Amino acid sequence: MSSPAHKKRRETITNYFSYLPIMSKFKDVVVTLTKKHPETGEVVPTGHTYVVGVLGNKKKWYEIDSQLLNKLSNEDLQKELFKLLHPQTHH
Numbered sequence: 001m002s003s004p005a006h007k008k009r010r011e012t013i014t015n016y017f018s019y020l021p022i023m024s025k026f027k028d029v030v031v032t033l034t035k036k037h038p039e040t041g042e043v044v045p046t047g048h049t050y051v052v053g054v055l056g057n058k059k060k061w062y063e064i065d066s067q068l069l070n071k072l073s074n075e076d077l078q079k080e081l082f083k084l085l086h087p088q089t090h091h
Helices: 006-018 075-085
Strands: 030-033 048-057 058-065
Touching: 030 075, 048 075, 058 075
Parallel strands: none
Antiparallel strands: 030 048, 048 058
């Protein structure tokens, strides 16, 4: 059995960690490909694709040559989008 003091300490630790932001990872980025601009709906030029990434409530994208896109894995796309969505600040 847990003592009341032990239970209280465990609750305090749990509550403390609930306030910390959850660390996102590049694999958390949801990637979609589209031939239309994510905001305007304008069709992308022939031979290009928009790579759109969503992480939480953030959304970023970039345009890429479709032939280059075919050489990249989903993980490559996630890593690049993660850099846009979750920029690292150097202290």
